[in-house]
Amino acid sequence: MSSVSPISAAGLLSTSSRLSTYFYPTATALVILTIWETVTQAGWVSPLILPAPSIIISTMVEQMSLLLQMAGVTALEFLLGFALSVAVGIPLGALVVYSRPIELAIYPLIVAFQTMPKAAVAPIFIVWLGTGISSKVLIAFAIAFFPVLVDTVVGLRSALPETIHLVRSMGGSSFQVFWYVRFPNALPAIFAGLKVASTLAVVGAIVGEFVSSDRGLGYLVLVANGQLETPLVFACVVMLTILGVVFYFLIELIEKFVVRWHVAARQIEGLVNH
Amino acid sequence: MRSSSSVAPRLAATAAEAESFVDIRNIGKTFVARGRELQAVDGVTLDLKQGEFVAVVGPSGCGKSTLMMMVAGLVPPSDGEITIKGEKVTRPYTDVGVIFQRDALLEWRTVLNNVLLQIDVRGLKRANYEKAARTLLARVGLGGFENYYPWELSGGMRQRVALCRGLIHDPSLLLLDEPFGALDALTREQMNLDLQRIWLEDRKTMLFITHSIWEAVFLADRVVVMTPRPGRIATIIDITLQRPRRLAIRETQDFGGYAAMIREQFQAFGLLNEN
DSSP: OOOSHHHHHHHHHHHHHHHHHHHHHHHHHHHHHHHHHHHHHTTSSOTTTSOOHHHHHHHHHHTHHHHHHHHHHHHHHHHHHHHHHHHHHHHHHHHHHHOHHHHHHHHHHHHHHHHSOHHHHHHHHHHHHOSSHHHHHHHHHHHHHHHHHHHHHHHHHTSOHHHHHHHHHTTOOHHHHIIIIIHHHHHHHHHHHHHHHHHHHHHHHHHHHHHSOSSSHHHHHHHHHHTTOHHHHHHHHHHHHHHHHHHHHHHHHHHHHHTHHHHHHHHHHHHHHO | OHHHHTHHHHHHSOHHHHHEEEEEEEEEEEEEETTEEEEEEEEEEEEEETTOEEEEEOOTTSSHHHHHHHHTTSSOOSEEEEEETTEEOOSOOOSEEEEOSSOOOOTTSOHHHHHHHHHHHTTOOGGGTHHHHHHHHHHTTOTTOTTOOGGGSOHHHHHHHHHHHHHTTOOSEEEEESTTTTSOHHHHHHHHHHHHHHHHHHOOEEEEEESOHHHHHHHOSEEEEEOSSSBOEEEEEEOOOOSSOOGGGGGSHHHHHHHHHHHHHHHHTTOOOOO
16 A cells, blocks of 8 residues: 555655746746847837837836826726625536526526627616626626626536535535535636636726726826826836736635645656656 | 344245345336336346445446435335335435445545545444444554544545445445446456455345446355346356455366356356457
């Protein structure tokens, strides 16, 4: 019974593989930035079209308080939109799995709604809710909640029939089947949905700001663009990227904590497969 | 604990009545698949005596797993009825340990917590069972692995955990559905030896589903041979080999005789073609 070997193998490889996961993308980014800087500094491209990275950074430093203020607004929008998509998506997913009538009645509609381009619907939300934060939250929610719902449904359905039989043979109720088996089993899938949703929520907030707003990074992008302040546009994009990446990794961090068992098992699988 | 409470009424009852523990009466199961009715099990009548080890062998798809699911009360029969301890099974029967071919361990629970799932779901006090769980795990060679996660274990170890989970609440009935079917040959033999030992120590009533003739003869008091679909009982063979049985018993003439009887049944079904 040699069970310990995969664990020690993971321990051996993890340090070097962790280093390379950071090293390679960083190196690639540095090369691209260097070429970018050289090309723009040489004057081959107009700074109105593509400002040098150094100029973008100095703009960011100069405008930091404005950028932070706008970032705060946008972050609030997508965080609330994301929270709403979790609060609606997960319970709705459970309802779809547990109630055939609900599945038949609403699931096709939700899928149909999903195919609707949200950017086209955004102006309607603005009409309904005004140009304030709530319309952006709703748009972020409308874009982000679908993967949460779908992955919750997929996750809840993916439990092994045997595990469900098992809990029932212990006298377990439907709720106990949900609590002990279906829900924990669905968590890896739910987190996959949350990660997709986290990036979509950011998109949703920006779409909302583009349509109508007087605050936020999306708003600032429009204003700066209108004034041909290209470095500020880029600064906004960088800011948004940072926000998005931080948010994504925050969720991945929570995932690592909540579904440690899955993350660890996945790493072993990765080792076996490569 | 449950088994001890059942001793008193058992003694009071007549001998014949007391011995019948699981009573399967003319049970049948029809599934509907693709608009067609499919008879999986047909007219099976079988008695399991208290403390008896009964193995059911049959070709794939003969409904032997369905039979077990019906005994567990997890699948309702289409015809006939099953009574356990004189009580008709209409919902999941809970004085039972169920072990499937897939170990069905919960990946997010440690070995110990997987065993204690049985206790958690039943709303029993963990503190009263934790020591027993550790002892049980040690008994099947998993001492020291209590805090491991399932993915850190081999297939054989995982199935041992499943076995412990099926035993921790001391059920009077154990239902095993091809529990060792996914294991390598060597591990499988060890598991057979372990299961025999556990059975000899506790004498729980066992319903053991398998498609291995060898395994059935080695383990059981009685081997029920089922026909291909629809699953009916072809014959029931009493195995009177002495216990504890050792691996070498396979090479004895008696063992070979039993195995041959079952194989001949399978050949009579046209399942094994030697030409």
